[in-house]
Amino acid sequence: MAPTATTPTPAPAQPATATAKPLVSKAAQPAGAASVGSALEAPLIELYSAQQANSPEASQQRLRQAIIDGLKGGDNFIIPGDVNSSADRQWAYRRSKAIKMAKTKAAMAYKEKWGDAQVGKHNGGVNAEEGLDGDSAVGPASLIELGAGSLRKTIHLIRALQGLPDAAKVTNENKAGTKQSSASPAVNYYALDLDRSELVRTLGELHDQERGASDTKDKHHFTIYDGAVALNGIWATYDQGLEYVGQGGLAPKQGQKEGQRCFLWLGSSCGNLDRRELADFLHASSEKALRPGDSLLISIDRRNKPEDVAAAYHDANGTTEKFILEGLVHANRVLGKDVFQNGAWRYHDRYNELEGRHESYYQSTKAQTLNVPGEAEAIHIEEGELILVEVSYKHSELEIHDVLDQAGLRVVQRWSTDGDKKYDMWLVERPAFHFPSSHLNTGSRVDQLAGLTAQQAFGARGSWEFDSTGGAGANALKAPHRHARTGLPSIDEWQTMWKAWDTVTLTMIPPKMLFEKPIDLRHICLFYIGHIPAFVDIMVCKVTGEKHIDSHFSCIFERGIDPHMDDESKCNPHSEVPQNDEDWPALDAILAYREKVMERIYGIYGDVATGARSLDRALARTIWMVYEHIALHMETLLYMLMQSPNTLPPAGFTAPDWPSLARQWDAADAAVGGEAARTALLHFKAAPVIIGHDDDDRQDAKFAISKPSKKVEDLNAQLHASFGWDNESPARVMQTGAFAAEAAPISNGQYLKYLQDHKLVGDADAVPSSWIGAGSSSDPFRVRTVYGPVGMSVAHLWPLCASGKQLADYAASKGGRLPTHAELRCFLDASSGPNVTDRPGSNVGYTNWHPVPPQLARQESGIVIPGHNGGVWEWTSSPHVEYEGYKSSLYYTGYSSDFLDGKHDIVLGASWATTPSIAGRRTVINWYQQPYPFIFGGARVVYDDKTEVKASRSRSPPRA
Template sequence: MSLPDTQKQQQPANLSITDIRNNSATLSLAATSNLSPLITAGLSQKNAIFPQSSARFDMAQNSKTSPFHKNGSLPASYGASDEPIRSIPTLVLYDDAGLDIYDAITYVEEYYLTNAEMQIFMDLGDEIMDSCVGDGGVLIELGVGSMRKTKYLLDAIVRQGKSVTYYALDLSAQSLSMALSPLASHYPTIQFVGLLGTYDDSLSYIQTNIPRPVNSTRTLLWLGSSIGNYSRAEAAEFLKRVQTIAMDTGDTFLCGIDRRNNAAIVKAAYDDPKGVTRDFILNGLDHVERILGIQDTFKRDLFEYVSIYNDDLGRHEAYYRSLVQQTLVLSATETVVLEKGELINVEYSVKYSAQDVQRLVDGAGFYWPNRWTDASGRYDVHLFQKAPFHLMGISPAKKGVPTLTEFEEIFKVWDTISLTMIPEGGHLEKPISLRHPFIFYVGHLPAFMDIQLSRCLAEPFTTPASFTEIFERGIDPDVEDPSKCHKHSKVPDAWPELTQILEYAERCKQRIRSILTAHEKQPQKTGGALARVLWMSYEHYAMHLETFLYMLVQSPNIQPPKGFLVPVHLSPSNKRTANPKPAPPSHLKAITLPPGTTHISIGHNDSESTDKTVTSVNTHEFGWDNEHPQRQAAIPESILHSKLLFQTRQVTIGEYRAFFIASKENEALRPASWTEDGNFVKTAFGSIEISRCINWPVFVSGTQAGAYSLHASKQDGKHYRVPTEMEITCYRQFLNKDIEGNYAFRSWVPRDVLPETGVIGDGWEWTSTVMEQHAGYEQSKIYPGYSSDFFDGKHCVVLGGSWATAPRLAERLTFRNWYQNVYPFVFAGFRLVCDV
């Protein structure tokens, strides 16, 4: 509904305000009408937690007034561990007076957040708007303030000559009018719409009433690190709701987020010398009295503001501390006795590391293509996108039969890769001579799945049955002698038409959808044999996604994946990121083993012969034949005695390039992941200037990695080599940082290396271990040639996962991959070990 005409008077013609309130029961922004019961409950029930870690920081920061012991522990009255304390809802801080004080806080020198965000928009506004807002686009800001920061984005839009509509949300019609009227007058080419309502009101309104413009985008803005007012779980849940309810594929979300900064910097920002923040917090007590309809109960002079930065939890914590023992009369029937020194929580301001942001977007189901940082490196503006698929957040480490949802997501991945990244008519291209053309794989994945289902269920193949004869298995010839190749399907004189194959693939998908739907209704009726086929079909899809992708990046005709933004730093027009600083050095580090550790567990128990006895197909851990059985292996003496040092990260493009140049640019050493002139790196977004990628891990063959290790040994006078499978397994299990890696399409390109990384992510890791039959190995009867065809002495084990590896593969520590040591095309890098 629109506001009455009387409220529209004196408003610019390009401004309107719409009431979108829908009696939402969820508290958002400054909604206070339902706070009374929450205040009473929080004060009487002790529903917040004061962590011991907060006690330590309080002791350090408030030594004169702290009621805590000198060792940082809570007094006996609080108990020996994290204790429940009283709380008051954060929203009491944001009445009209509180909002005025908060605006004053944003001008305080120590409160760096506002100036940092403003500086990002002043310096990089054109780049930000160019990356996410097109002509005819829509901007929707969740919460409207003084607009001091947003106007720099509007300036950029005007400079770029774009026509946009800007929506701003608030619970106050007066605030909307006061904030938007001057902007509307200043930017006559932009349409302004004020939305009167809560966050919840806005989500359904956006989807129903603000359609995505044709050939443009909708971009939501949530600025000022407002996300910090939520716990990490609450923030992920809110963003998930935004993504699900209010966004279409391709829409973006611009979010300002404060970092986990130095404790003293954060403490000063929330406890400034002039006491402005203190006034903001204590004003909340006045507001509590008005909400409860009481007077002279929450007396300011009987409370003090306690500000703590809890580095352990990455958050600032705001409390009221009672200076005396006192009785609070909340109503005619409710009183609360506060002890002297007792704390009442009123606010948390959560801060985010890069790893925290990654977990946030994983939980929310977003793709995270871009980030802009202020000059001091303390604050970021992140760009998230609702992409065509998202593999995280679907119980990625789950065992047993993949869910229908997981299958649907992997189908979306495959469709994005196989249908949007190849130009029309290009499926017959064969960018790697050792492989079939693209069109084979379009038929191979559904055919493999259908063949396995038909054999297991004793049912006919999906029509046309002739497709099973040409698409069952592809070629994988010897790189050095292509005439040698394992058994494979007959290669036709002419491949079927693409449309025929796609129709066949859809019928195969419908077949497995029906089977999975029945399974999820009655999983007890799914036997172990069928469960294995369902699991095998999923992981076969996941593995061939990478095969297809590393073929694609070799093609000069590759197209960017539809629906995914290109990271800003890869744009040739972005001179700011053209020459990054060299990566931090890769340290050499010995593994510290738990006391008494002499052996390590390898593999898991999963024999096909026991499928009939599997009792729970949704919890059984399936694996390929080379993962079985579980066995104990002795840890090498060199690791036990700290005589083996590991590089803490993979070798970078910049480091390998220096070696390549020193080797007089020997063509045998040039990675296939580079263009022939050595000036560009091949990626899913096309060829990128190598100067922009020098800190990525380099993708090479195993033999090229070995050559680098020999060169490094000569340079340093040490003995470097490519590690064995056992050595990487020890590094991986005892370092235990894999989960933070770049895999599952978190990024469509590798990311810059960090000083220390786990094995999962960016690229697989080469080992020097030859793929061969191990003790207890049982050849698969369902897929006999899966491993055994490659026990030829030429294939080496690779571990971990790349940016394109599905979670079920990357996160299963027993999963083993392998390639011919001389095969140059895969997304595989390496780190070295040094024998002391």
């Protein structure tokens, strides 16, 4: 039987239970609302009953078997935590109880925490109306709640939809002059749940209490707020509902395209999944039901104080204990007999601080035998034996960023409860592309076994649940996938890179911009679209000896330009390009050429996997080089596009809600101490610093694979691949003197005050290119973004993007200077400092398409969480010159050798537009001419004369 969307015929109302209560008091109904009976149900999409395997009887049987299997348990005890901890060993268990808890209307207050004013109503219902008003070509947006339950959490969000623009609330008048709501609402709300009767009851009550004067309850108009929101139910499991939505089940039947989808997961059920399971579920859900730009609003419990968690789950009134023990009554109904005797079990729980989870158990009060109907063998339970009932995970900010990164989701915004900050709501989306962090996957326990401290391991790399002990503990998980950082990239990584490149070149550059030069010192935009595939083909053919796919394209697209700023007649060697627009190849021809180039690359991978082609380190290095070259040029193209008013926002990403973000940023800055904290000095002793790594491409001929494989991890291991550009090698030691550095980079607000104090507002040489005039004496500048210019009220805390000269002048005005190469490397290596790294939560890898305020290092759950600089490269005062041991690349001779001229200064770190593979590699050295104003680069002020000698700061552990 196929799933059907039904509008049921009138049926007798469900009998109300003694504890059933309305969402809000009846007095809250809109004045003058028509009296509408409850004979009709909300339209239901019935998926659960459509399959025999999902019938209530089949589900009951599966639940019964799961309970029996859990009671039989395993042969070995599981230690929930550290196998060497005597405290954890006391909680060892080998039985668990898969149980579907009976719903209780007397749930304790903390189980309804998302229905209060602190979060549910925060910021006008978490911008529930943002982006949901639709347009004439797009149908209504869909708001789908997973596990809707009582709707007490959701009501605040739904009420916020009253703030939709009036134009979206279409009404008509009938012949009698009475307003009738439109049949096409702005938003369709879908409550998904397994309990059909609860769906009918709660949606009916929601309609009765929230309907407007023009809303009726019939099979065509089950709406509230005068037609703005239509109410619907989906009777289904999560998987059924996600698959149905993903296959277009909610698409309008006629004409319009389906509107935006936003899923809600507001309950606490995500806490029942460990962090790896949660990441896997979110990833699978995203792949199944979200399109690029679709979103998910999810509520998360933080890792709060152990005593607070313990009190919530083991309250003085015994409410939690009764709730858990009620599960035994339900289990007896499922098993068909009183298998669990009243009084033979007690509730036993603890908060496992190490794992960040609450654990609930049944503990046997005596030795007993369980006789399950239909089972030949009895189950013998010892006195004091534990049966695990459920776990509820709590997440630190670091951990939830790790989870979301593994799931391939991008954080749009987060809201926290006021004051205590115990709970968070995360608005995340499936982006058009996602670069996973290559820094996540080492695992803190593995690092500690290698001799690092807990603080070094936890603060610098992955969170607890993303590692593998290999022991018998509850966390003996399969080692997570490690993303290639410095070796041959995988096919998946290639495909992600092309998605990113296409987003920038095909969605942000309109046709009229193809022949535009956003920066006079560079080529037209079309050149870069052709340069990328041409460079790939040229470099690979140089190693393989094969012919170029298109020699003409190789000629005109081989290399871009970088003129000397003090004499533009002097320039690096570059391609001779067409001088007239009509002489350039057509965009379609370039894209077709790109496809042929990539077929060649993918063919190499396929031949290596089958053994038809050998792979040596020279070819692997070249493929890595052309891959990373795309990432570097994508950032170059973006800072060019930032200078043009014709640039479009990136498709497949949610535009920022600037006013809301600005409020959050200002509040967060004030909470940590404001400018005093940002300009606080971090002191460093004189110390040696290791720069670079050992990677001699002249040794590549010695390494070739001996065993074919389609796994790049295997190939990189055989090749001992640890690639970098020529100016990253060899490893060498540089010495710093004692110095002090400001905790955060120079901000837009600080620089604006500097211009005003020094009467430089009208000096074109002093005004950064990242700003644009606003035409107001009180607010003279706005800051450029890919979404258009934003006011200083939004961007004043962002790190300033400016030329090295402008930043050096600012530093000098404070009696300071820019750091040297060695000093900045020393600063960035400090494990407790505001690192620019590739770990989730840092503003790199297109986490945002703009800078954000820097985040200072802080403590959370006793662990130092590294900060970040807001998403900019950082200038140094050190010139980019040849050094002892430098050798130019065998394969790309001019990469850095053409620029070792003393006219370029070194920049380190990464920006918001830098991929994680570059951001996480501490050996990377970038360079620009000091007056060059366009890069996503900032700086921090350092001092000599304010330095106090203090203990050395801890260094980051070596990267795995």
